[in-house]
Amino acid sequence: MIRFANSVPGRTIIVLMIAIGVLHVASLWTYQASLQAEITSNNDERLAERLVSIMRTVMRVPAAERELTAHALAGGPFDIHWSLAEHAVAGGPGVGRLEGMRKRLLDIAPELGGGNLVIGTSATLRDDEHIAMISMQLPDRSWVNVSVVSVRIPPLSGDGTLYSTTLMAGGLLLVAVLLLGWLTRPLKVVADAARQFSTGVEVVKVAESGPTEVKQLAAAFNEMQVRIKKLIDDRSQTLAAISHDLKSPLTRLRFRIEDVPSPETRSEIEADIGEMEAMIEGALAFLKGDRSDEALRSVDLASLVEAIATDFDDMGKPVRFAAPRAVVIQGRKLSLKRALTNVIENAIKYGGRADISVSADGLNAQVLVTDQGPGIDDKDKEAVFAPFHRLELSRNKETGGVGLGLTVARSIVRAHGGDVVLSDRAGGGLSVLVTLPAA
Secondary structure, X not given: OHHHHHOHHHHHHHHHHXXXXXXXXXXXXXXXXXXXXXXXXXXXXXXXXXXXXXXXXXXHOOHHHHHHHHHHHOEOOEEEEEEOOOOEEEOOOOHHHHHHHHHHHHHHOHHHOOOOEEEEEEOOOOOOOOEEEEEEEOOOOOEEEEEEEOOOOOOOOHHHHHHHHHHHHHHHHHHHHHHHHHHHHHXXXXXXXXXXXXXXXXXXXXXXXXOHHHHXXXXXXXXXXXXXXXXXXXXXXXXXXXXHHXXXXXXXXXXXHHHOXXXXXXXXXHHHHHHHHHHHHHXXXXXXXXXXXXXXXXXXXXXXXXXXXXXXHHOOOOEEEEOOOOOEEEEOHHHHHHHHHHHHHHHHHHHOOEEEEEEEOOOEEEEEEEOOOOOOOHHHOOHHHOOOOOOHHXXXXXXXXXXXXXXXXXXXXXXXXXXXXXXXXXXXXXXXXXXXXXX
């Protein structure tokens, strides 16, 4: 779920859903407000017309019949009476809602102006905001009193709003998923090609099709692959030449030191030549990295680490190994063996012994190598991965090393899509965690 939310489709869909919700609620509120205003305006106009009609009907009959006529016209929300005095008291709760109706009454019947119209509440029911009293004075100074029960317009149904929002969001979500899947598919193709090229030796051609931007991306990616491949090929040829040109003089020196009469001098020269050969081998291994002709294949990481541990044990090196029956990954067996050997050898060399464990959590396979040595300061935990970087403890002939073991190891592991991380071991010492993607 978190990975989906961090993807381009996930983030786009989340933004769309939030935007749809906010805009839909705002549009519904605006619609309901405008609908309420329109209904209120129409109601005021119809109410004003009916009140004027009632007033003029009562006005046209003899005084003795006006009360009966008023009762006959009453009904629904109207209770109508004729009297010699007004029943309405100006003001009161809820009267502000009748202001629009007052204006329409005066527009239809201008004779109600000048104090002939009183809109308020009943003298006997002043606290009831749902009942309004309207008194209209006739030409003979008598009054028609109309009691009106306020009818509120019900709000829009919440269920209808929910169904409408859900239907809109669902439809847009379906369209967004299809559209984003179509738009991001070329990006996934480029990502897969980049991953395949980073672990292979051949150019992975990406089809230059689709929208203009995708075509430009695919063309640039293909061109980049060709240039990188050429650089790698040139580097391989250069490394081969350097290896031959450097090793040949060293081999001749080994033959010539046999003519050196002093055993001590001969031994020192042999040590220097050995150190130079080690430096050359380490430098070539680092420069070569994980680019080789070895193909990717399924590798049982547990068996590979067990074989390395057995080799060290046969040499009398203190190692302890624990792993499940099988942990399968995709990788280059020889390259991984070189990387893991460097890590384990460092633990033995600088920590006295190596405790090795292999585990898997479904997404990644992990090799944990711990020792009981002096450890490494936090400020040096990243520096030791720099080429030819050596700590003071390693600057002696007994431990040797040219500062490329961990550099080569991380380079190989990262080429497989993993990483090498250093941390302090509980109780003292160093922990080296090698993480690789599971098959």
